[in-house]
Structure formats: C-alpha cells, structure tokens
Amino acid sequence: MQVNFKLNGTPVVVDVEPRMHLADCLRDELRQTGTHLGCEHGACGACTVIVDGAAVRACLMLAVQVEGSSIVTVEGLSTEEALTPLQTAFRKHHALQCGFCTPGMLTTAHALLTDEPDADGDRIRAVLSGNLCRCTGYIPIVDAVLDARAAYRKSDKR
Amino acid sequence: MIGTNRYIGSPVERIEDLRFLRGRGEFVGDLKSQGMLHAAILRSPIAHGRIRGLDSAAARAIPGVRDVIAAAEIGAVPTIPLRLLPLPGTERFLQPVIATGRLRYVGEPIAVVLADSAALAEDGVGALILDLEELPPVADRRASGRHEILLFEESGTNLAMTFTGVLGDAEAAFRDAPYVRRECFEVQRHTALPMEPRGLLAEWDSTQQRMTVLGAAKVPFFNRDTLAAMLGLAPASVDLIENDVGGGFGARGEFYPEDFLIPFAARHVGRPVRWLEDRREHLTAMNHARQADCEVEIACRRDGTILGMRGEIFVDLGAYVRTNGLIQPRTLAQCFSGPYRVPNLHMVVRALLTNKTPSGTYRGPGRYEASFFCERLIELAAVDLGLDSAEMRRRNLIGAAEMPYKLARLEPGGAAVDTECDSGDYGEVLERCLAEFAWEEKRTLQGRLIDGRYHGIAVACFIEGAGAGPKEAARLELEPDGTVAVYVGSAAVGQGLETVMAQVASDTLGMPIDLVRVFHGSTPYLNEGYGAFASRSTVLGGSAVYEGAKSLLEKIRGAAAARLGGPPDDIELVDGRARTRDGRSLSFADLAADGLRVDAMFQNNNKLTYTYGSAVAHVAVDLGTGQVEVLDFLVVEDVGRIVNPLTLHGQAIGGVVQGLGGAFMENLVYDANGQLLTGTLADYLIPTASDFPRIRAIALENHPSPSNPLGVKGAGEGPIIPVGGLMANAVGNALASFGAMPNQLPLSPARVWRMGAEAPMENLGKNARAEPVSDAAGPGRSQIRR
Ligand code: FES
Ligand code: FES
Numbered sequence: 001m002q003v004n005f006k007l008n009g010t011p012v013v014v015d016v017e018p019r020m021h022l023a024d025c026l027r028d029e030l031r032q033t034g035t036h037l038g039c040e041h042g043a044c045g046a047c048t049v050i051v052d053g054a055a056v057r058a059c060l061m062l063a064v065q066v067e068g069s070s071i072v073t074v075e076g077l078s079t080e081e082a083l084t085p086l087q088t089a090f091r092k093h094h095a096l097q098c099g100f101c102t103p104g105m106l107t108t109a110h111a112l113l114t115d116e117p118d119a120d121g122d123r124i125r126a127v128l129s130g131n132l133c134r135c136t137g138y139i140p141i142v143d144a145v146l147d148a149r150a151a152y153r154k155s156d157k158r
Numbered sequence: 159m160i161g162t163n164r165y166i167g168s169p170v171e172r173i174e175d176l177r178f179l180r181g182r183g184e185f186v187g188d189l190k191s192q193g194m195l196h197a198a199i200l201r202s203p204i205a206h207g208r209i210r211g212l213d214s215a216a217a218r219a220i221p222g223v224r225d226v227i228a229a230a231e232i233g234a235v236p237t238i239p240l241r242l243l244p245l246p247g248t249e250r251f252l253q254p255v256i257a258t259g260r261l262r263y264v265g266e267p268i269a270v271v272l273a274d275s276a277a278l279a280e281d282g283v284g285a286l287i288l289d290l291e292e293l294p295p296v297a298d299r300r301a302s303g304r305h306e307i308l309l310f311e312e313s314g315t316n317l318a319m320t321f322t323g324v325l326g327d328a329e330a331a332f333r334d335a336p337y338v339r340r341e342c343f344e345v346q347r348h349t350a351l352p353m354e355p356r357g358l359l360a361e362w363d364s365t366q367q368r369m370t371v372l373g374a375a376k377v378p379f380f381n382r383d384t385l386a387a388m389l390g391l392a393p394a395s396v397d398l399i400e401n402d403v404g405g406g407f408g409a410r411g412e413f414y415p416e417d418f419l420i421p422f423a424a425r426h427v428g429r430p431v432r433w434l435e436d437r438r439e440h441l442t443a444m445n446h447a448r449q450a451d452c453e454v455e456i457a458c459r460r461d462g463t464i465l466g467m468r469g470e471i472f473v474d475l476g477a478y479v480r481t482n483g484l485i486q487p488r489t490l491a492q493c494f495s496g497p498y499r500v501p502n503l504h505m506v507v508r509a510l511l512t513n514k515t516p517s518g519t520y521r522g523p524g525r526y527e528a529s530f531f532c533e534r535l536i537e538l539a540a541v542d543l544g545l546d547s548a549e550m551r552r553r554n555l556i557g558a559a560e561m562p563y564k565l566a567r568l569e570p571g572g573a574a575v576d577t578e579c580d581s582g583d584y585g586e587v588l589e590r591c592l593a594e595f596a597w598e599e600k601r602t603l604q605g606r607l608i609d610g611r612y613h614g615i616a617v618a619c620f621i622e623g624a625g626a627g628p629k630e631a632a633r634l635e636l637e638p639d640g641t642v643a644v645y646v647g648s649a650a651v652g653q654g655l656e657t658v659m660a661q662v663a664s665d666t667l668g669m670p671i672d673l674v675r676v677f678h679g680s681t682p683y684l685n686e687g688y689g690a691f692a693s694r695s696t697v698l699g700g701s702a703v704y705e706g707a708k709s710l711l712e713k714i715r716g717a718a719a720a721r722l723g724g725p726p727d728d729i730e731l732v733d734g735r736a737r738t739r740d741g742r743s744l745s746f747a748d749l750a751a752d753g754l755r756v757d758a759m760f761q762n763n764n765k766l767t768y769t770y771g772s773a774v775a776h777v778a779v780d781l782g783t784g785q786v787e788v789l790d791f792l793v794v795e796d797v798g799r800i801v802n803p804l805t806l807h808g809q810a811i812g813g814v815v816q817g818l819g820g821a822f823m824e825n826l827v828y829d830a831n832g833q834l835l836t837g838t839l840a841d842y843l844i845p846t847a848s849d850f851p852r853i854r855a856i857a858l859e860n861h862p863s864p865s866n867p868l869g870v871k872g873a874g875e876g877p878i879i880p881v882g883g884l885m886a887n888a889v890g891n892a893l894a895s896f897g898a899m900p901n902q903l904p905l906s907p908a909r910v911w912r913m914g915a916e917a918p919m920e921n922l923g924k925n926a927r928a929e930p931v932s933d934a935a936g937p938g939r940s941q942i943r944r
Contacts, residue, residue: 017277019277020277027187027188032181033184033185033187033188034180034181034182034183035181036185036187036354036404037187038353038355038404038839039437039838039839040436040437041437041838041839041840043437043838043840044353044839046353073181074179074180074181075180075181075182077180078179078180083176083179083180087179087180090175090179091171091172091175091176091179092171094169094171094172094804094805094807094808096175096178096179097405097654097805097808097809097812098352098353098354098402098403098404098405099174099175099177099178099179099183099402099404100183100185100352100353100354100404100405101353102178102179103181106179121851122848124847125847125848125851126847126848128846128848129846129847129848129849130846131847132353132839132844132846133353133847134350134351134352134353134405134407134812134816135353135405135808135812136808136811136812137811137812137814137815137816137845137850137853138815138845138846138847138850138851139811139851139853140808140811141847142847142851
C-alpha cells in the first residue's frame with residue numbers, strides 16, 4: 001500500500017505491506033535509523049517519534065496509519081550545524097551512555113516541553129517513566145530536561 | 159611525565175554524544191548489506207526433551223523463504239568453549255551451537271530460517287513443524303541436587319562444578335567462638351538487560367574465503383578465534399567488527415550460539431545474513447545471572463570482631479556452562495567476605511545444572527550476591543550483639559596497614575588461585591560516607607513510624623576486583639593530516655571508551671583532544687586484544703595507550719631531530735609542531751611522511767586493582783502497600799585516579815539503579831515446567847525514571863593504584879555490588895519491630911507487605927525501636943554463649 005506523509009518537513013511516499021509498523025517503515029524503507037527498537041511491544045519507548053505533535057510509539061503504530069501526518073524523528077530535531085538546547089543539555093549532563101534509548105528520550109522530552117515548558121521534576125519523571133534506560137539511572141536525563149526548559153519558554157513567547 | 163594538557167580528571171563532554179544525539183549512531187540493526195537475507199530462529203518451546211523430527215517443507219514453500227538450517231545441515235556441531243575458568247570436567251557441560259536432539263531449556267536454538275525479510279523469516283519459523291518428546295524438567299537447584307533426572311546422562315551428575323574458598327581454620331574458629339549465627343539467604347535470577355537486543359550481520363566473501371561479522375562487542379578477539387576454529391578458517395580470515403553497542407553489562411558480546419549460526423548461515427547460502435534478536439528471544443537466549451541461595455554462618459567475639467564465616471552456597475546455573483558461567487560461583491567462594499577481615503573462612507559453592515537459560519556474568523558477578531549474604535550476616539550479628547551497624551563494620555574492615563591483604567584461597571583455581579586487595583584505606587571511605595550522610599543523626603530514625611511509614615537506615619562496604627589481565631594492546635599512528643590515530647584492543651559497550659582513551663592520549667601527547675581519533679573493538683585494527691570485561695578498559699587499555707603515546711613522542715622527537723639536526727632531547731613538542739632550540743620547526747603532518755607508528759602492550763600479570771567504597775541508604779516502608787521508598791542513597795568510592803568525572807559518575811548512578819532493580823523488582827520467574835513467565839518488558843520490570851530519583855555518588859582519588867602508570871583502578875561495577883544487602887538491611891531495620899527477616903530478594907511489594915501481615919499479632923502496629931535480640935530464642939538461629 002502507498003502511504004504519503006511528511007517526515008522531518010519533507011514529503012515522502014512509501015510502498016509498504018499493511019502489516020509493517022511505522023518504526024520498520026522509518027528504519028528499513030526510509031533508512032532513518034535514529035528511531036530504535038528495544039522491545040517492539042510498546043514497553044521501552046526507544047521507538048518514540050512525534051506524530052502531529054504527539055509522542056507516539058512507532059512500534060505500536062502501523063505505517064499505513066500515518067497517511068497525511070507530519071512526523072518528526074530524532075534526525076529532524078537538530079540542524080547540521082548545531083545541536084538543539086535539549087541535545088546540548090543531554091551532553092552537558094551526561095544524560096546518555098550507550099545512546100540507544102536517547103532518540104526516544106529526546107523525542108518524548110521534546111514533545112513534553114513543547115506543550116509544557118514549565119513541567120516540574122515530578123511531571124518530567126512521570127512522562128519519561130514510559131521510556132526505559134538501562135545505563136544512566138535516569139537522574140542525569142531528568143536534570144537535562146529540567147535544564148532545557150528555559151529554551152522552550154523563550155521560543156514560546158514570540 | 160604527562161604533558162601540559164589537563165584532560166585527565168576533567169569532565170570532558172563525550173565525543174560519542176555528537177552522533178548519538180543526532181540519531182546517527184550505527185548500531186548493528188542499522189546496517190544493511192547488498193543482497194542480505196534475514197534470519198529468524200526456531201527455539202525450543204519446552205524445557206527438557208528430545209527432538210524426534212523437524213518438518214520444514216511448509217516453511218520452505220513460503221515464497222521468500224530461502225533456506226532452513228538445523229543440526230543436520232551443520233554436520234559436526236561444535237560446542238562453545240569457556241573463555242574464563244576452563245577447568246577440567248566442564249567440557250561435559252558445554253552448549254552445542256544448535257540443539258542436536260536433546261533440548262535443555264526454553265529458548266535453545268533448533269533451526270534458523272533465512273528469508274527476504276525479517277517478517278518472512280518469522281513466518282517461516284511459524285511454519286516449521288516440530289515433533290518433540292517431553293522429558294520431566296529439572297526445575298530448580300534442589301531437584302538438580304537430587305540427581306534423579308540428569309541433563310547429561312553420560313556425566314552421571316548435575317553438579318557442574320564445586321568451588322571452595324578457604325582462609326585460616328574455620329572449624330576451630332567456630333568451635334571456640336562466643337557468638338555464632340546461621341541463616342539462609344537467596345538471590346533471584348535476573349539479567350543484564352541492555353536496551354539494545356543483540357544482533358549480527360555476517361558477510362562471506364567466497365573468492366577471498368573471508369568472513370566478516372558486524373555486531374561484535376566485549377571480547378572480539380577471543381570470539382574471532384573461536385569462530386575461526388569452528389568454521390575451519392585461519393583467525394586472519396575472520397574479522398569481527400564492533401559498531402555502536404547499546405549496553406553490555408557483562409552479558410553482551412560473549413560467544414553465544416548465534417555467533418556461530420549466523421556466520422555459518424552466510425557461508426552456507428553465499429549471501430550476507432542479518433539477525434536481530436527480539437525482546438522475548440533476548441529474555442530466553444541471553445545469559446541470565448545471579449541466582450544463588452545459601453546457608454551460612456558467622457562467628458564473632460562479643461565485641462563484634464568477626465572470627466569466621468562458613469557455609470554452603472548453591473548456584474542455579476541453568477542448562478549449560480557458558481563462556482563465563484563459572485565466574486559467579488568462583489567469586490562467591492573467593493570473595494564472600496568482601497572488604498572485611500574474616501580470618502577464618504570456609505565457603506563451599508556448588509554450581510548445579512537446571513533446565514533454564516544458562517547463566518553468565520552481569521555487572522558485579524558473584525559480588526552482588528556475596529555482598530547480600532555477607533552484609534545480612536554482619537547486620538544480624540550487630541543486632542544480636544547490640545552494636546551500631548556502622549561500628550560493627552568499622553571494627554571489621556581490612557585496615558590500611560594490612561595491605562596487601564590476601565583473600566581466600568580458591569580450589570580448584572586454575573590461574574586464579576590467589577588474589578589480594580592491593581591498596582587503600584577502606585575505613586577512610588566509610589567515615590567519609592557516614593559523615594556526608596549524617597549517620598549519627600539519622601540513627602535516631604531507625605525503626606520509627608513516621609506518617610504511616612517505617613524508616614530504616616543501613617550501611618554496607620564493598621570492594622570491586624577489576625582490571626583483570628593479562629594485557630591490552632594499543633597502536634598509535636601519526637596521520638598525514640597531523641592527527642594521531644589510536645587503536646585499542648579494548649571494546650566499547652556504551653561506557654564512553656572513545657572519550658576516555660582520547661583523554662589519556664591527548665594529555666600524554668600534549669595535543670588538543672580533537673586531533674586524536676580513537677578506534678576500538680574490531681579485530682582488523684590489531685593482532686590481539688582482550689576486550690571489555692571486569693572493568694578493565696581504562697586500567698589496561700588506558701595504560702597501553704599511555705605507554706604507546708610516550709613511545710610515539712620519542713619517535714616524533716627522533717624523526718624531527720633527524721630532519722632538523724641536533725639531538726632528539728633538544729626537540730620541543732608544542733601544539734602539534736616539533737621545534738628545535740633555535741626555533742626551526744616541522745608540523746606533525748610533515749613528520750607523518752616518515753611513517754611514525756608504535757605498538758604498545760600493557761601487561762599487569764593478572765594483578766587485579768581493587769576499588770573500594772561504602773554506601774548508605776535511608777528507606778521508608780509502607781506496610782499497607784509493601785512499597786519501599788528510597789529517600790536517600792549515597793555511595794562513596796575511591797577509584798585511585800579519575801580520568802573523566804562525568805562518565806565515572808554516570809557509571810556509579812547507573813550501577814546503583816540497576817542494583818535497585820535487582821533488589822526490588824527484577825525477577826526471571828519460571829514455572830514448575832521450566833517455562834519462563836516473564837518473557838516481556840511488561841513482565842520483567844526494570845527501574846523507570848520515577849522509581850529512584852534520589853541517588854548520590856562521590857568518587858575519591860586518595861589512593862592511586864600501584865599497578866599501572868595512570869594510577870587508575872577499575873570502576874563501573876563497584877556501586878552495584880552493595881545494593882541488595884543494603885536494601886535488605888534497611889528494610890529489616892525499618893521493620894525490626896515486626897521481626898522482619900528480609901533474607902530473599904527481590905523485596906517485591908508482596909514480599910514486604912507479608913513481613914507486616916505475617917508478623918506475630920502482638921507486634922502489629924508497635925512503634926518500637928529495634929531491641930537487640932540477645933538470646934537463642936530470637937528469630938533465626940543465633941546463639942550467644944554466656
Ligand atoms: S520498541 Fe517501541 S516501545 Fe519498545
Ligand atoms: S543510555 Fe544506554 S539505555 Fe539509555
């Protein structure tokens with residue numbers, strides 16, 4: 001089946017089997033391998049992408065469901081030249097070790113702070129508790145997200 | 159010695175991060191190869207049985223399914239050798255790379271299906287028809303120890319190995335001791351669970367007769383040699399390539415059946431083959447760890463001085479002895495007493511085979527379990543003898559003046575008969591930890607009921623034997639663009655190796671860090687290498703890089719002197735240029751034309767470095783729900799020398815949280831038929847962002863290691879070690895008025911709730927401080943001879 005959607009701002013057309021989930025479509029068909037698969041049953045959050053502004057598990061959504069949607073993956077967060085403030089904060093706080101969970105953490109946190117730039121520590125922990133990380137113990141990730149809030153507040157007050 | 163740079167010791171932001179943050183890491187699942195087929199594996203659905211037949215006709219008939227490989231296609235099926243402790247007798251219990259008739263655990267590979275897509279390969283697996291004969295399973299180590307049902311009939315036993323740790327004369331010590339206590343403890347089966355499941359991509363070049371395998375980790379050189387032998391190739395014809403690796407923690411990168419099956423399949427069909435493990439597969443295929451129980455005793459003087467420890471420990475090893483499967487039982491026998499002076503010790507460890515997934519190492523292997531057993535014993539003795547928990551430990555820690563301190567002698571030991579604590583002041587770290595935590599103030603909370611929850615505190619001490627030898631290789635090359643390429647035999651498993659090695663190289667060379675490029679973990683770079691286990695990369699790999707960088711400096715000086723004239727000693731190296739006294743200079747890029755390159759090897763003769771530390775915690779227990787909240791957790795360790803405080807701190811916090819997972823939630827549960835009941839991440843629970851927000855870690859560098867030029871000690875495994883014992887003791891202290899005995903992990907809500915619910919009626923709701931239980935009538939089997 002043919003699906004049309006926007007990926008990181010660029011319109012794409014893909015031909016997929018109806019049973020293919022969105023993560024496989026992004027990774028295998030479109031070669032955007034930043035979106036990772038840690039469980040393929042909705043439990044780890046590594047595959048989180050942003051579909052029309054909402055953080056979504058790409059392993060629990062079929063590719064054919066995103067017809068007409070706009071999707072942002074980790075590859076679409078930063079430019080070639082610079083990391084985003086959220087990514088910079090992750091680096092500064094050493095919020096990643098192996099880096100496998102990182103794309104899902106970034107997309108989840110980005111979606112959260114875009115909606116709620118004033119989210120407090122408890123709120124951030126609650127939202128991120130759907131994303132598993134085995135390396136960091138989460139504390140530096142939460143610190144990084146707290147630290148990045150300022151940038152989201154500014155971009156809000158246009 | 160070290161140049162003017164100050165990268166070592168600075169929180170250098172990681173080089174690796176730039177690609178990971180942009181989604182540009184290259185994990186094995188991100189790789190594709192022209193004409194690649196996808197593999198899926200049929201695994202045993204039963205714990206114990208025989209394969210009577212395998213019908214692959216329907217699978218082969220599916221369009222897109224290209225081949226099915228089972229034992230028959232392989233011919234002589236190799237077994238997987240032990241990488242560590244290949245002791246006589248173990249050869250009877252090695253795992254064949256594919257089931258050859260007998261099935262010994264749920265998840266054992268039976269056949270590989272190759273197809274045009276992963277989905278089609280899975281369709282193929284679903285279409286395979288198995289004819290099985292079920293045998294009664296050996297469901298646990300007790301059944302195993304009866305030896306009525308045997309996993310390997312020919313051997314006549316389920317006992318894979320017995321280790322004994324001996325120091326002094328335990329029998330005499332117990333005979334004369336004024337106080338002894340005996341208890342049973344148990345640690346559950348759990349697993350490393352890296353977030354990236356395993357994967358391999360194998361490419362066979364039939365014209366060159368070369369095999370290339372991507373997705374290697376941890377010990378690529380050992381695995382290359384193993385694979386080459388199994389395939390009948392020279393090691394030089396096999397390359398193992400390490401890509402980005404999504405976590406290892408001891409389990410990833412060992413030689414598993416798939417490490418043979420996928421390369422074999424690629425050669426068999428003459429096309430590249432990729433296999434990516436799914437999570438359910440992972441939970442039955444990758445090494446399990448930790449499962450052990452014991453009956454152990456402690457003997458003390460009345461003042462708390464430990465006279466001896468002895469007992470028997472049983473390890474539930476699973477169905478086969480895997481590459482590093484004996485490390486856990488070995489460590490339990492040899493390192494039971496951790497950092498404590500236990501002059502008389504006799505510990506017998508029996509590793510028994512069961513019809514479960516085989517076990518191997520997981521961060522702090524054996525030490526986590528030993529610490530739980532030993533710290534529980536010490537705590538119970540402290541309570542019985544009316545001593546403060548901290549004072550009890552203070553009295554029994556190995557003293558600075560006693561260094562080096564020999565640990566128990568191991569039988570049988572192979573190469574590792576003796577080991578000794580190398581250096582340091584264990585008491586210093588304990589005092590620092592207690593002071594930061596305000597132990598004396600918090601002691602008043604012990605056992606108190608505040609706002610509906612019972613509070614408890616505990617302290618534990620640990621050592622981390624790390625940096626296992628024998629050696630590590632590095633090569634440094636001056637490149638035509640003036641950069642230095644550093645090749646190390648160490649492997650990266652997500653711990654920040656590139657950055658740490660670059661810090662060491664650039665400080666030693668006196669070059670900016672962005673002019674140093676690090677390559678690691680793949681066999682084509684070097685002739686030999688040893689890899690990433692036992693927290694050894696910084697210790698051995700770092701030292702090899704340091705030695706290599708020093709030699710490279712000499713070579714650069716020599717080459718510059720030859721070209722510019724004058725003695726090499728007069729050449730100054732600054733900012734990537736070699737300069738004579740009179741100011742003539744050449745850039746490193748100019749000198750690169752001379753082919754400047756050094757090979758270095760750092761050897762430590764198998765001498766371990768011992769990082770040591772203490773940890774304290776404060777918990778609140780809600781007996782209504784069985785929930786335990788960790789209100790404060792502090793770990794202090796002395797790592798000799800800190801290369802990167804940022805990555806070191808990350809290792810400490812991450813390790814503690816993994817340890818808390820093991821203490822409270824993680825559990826691989828099997829039913830009586832040997833079926834794994836926790837086969838998804840919805841059933842096998844690991845900590846999430848909201849579980850343990852309050853962990854603190856402090857690293858000290860007061861006592862550098864005497865055994866390497868950097869003074870570093872292995873780090874990264876220490877902070878996980880004390881967590882189980884610490885949590886059990888904190889919960890036990892909180893619920894002392896209920897007579898709670900948290901002697902089994904995990905401290906799940908149900909188990910903790912029962913400690914309140916099943917306490918004798920007269921204790922319920924009693925807001926009492928822990929009273930010393932000072933006679934044999936107390937819980938457990940203690941006795942004080944008066
Ligand atoms: S891969 Fe989608 S949630 Fe784990
Ligand atoms: S950084 Fe490794 S899983 Fe999060």
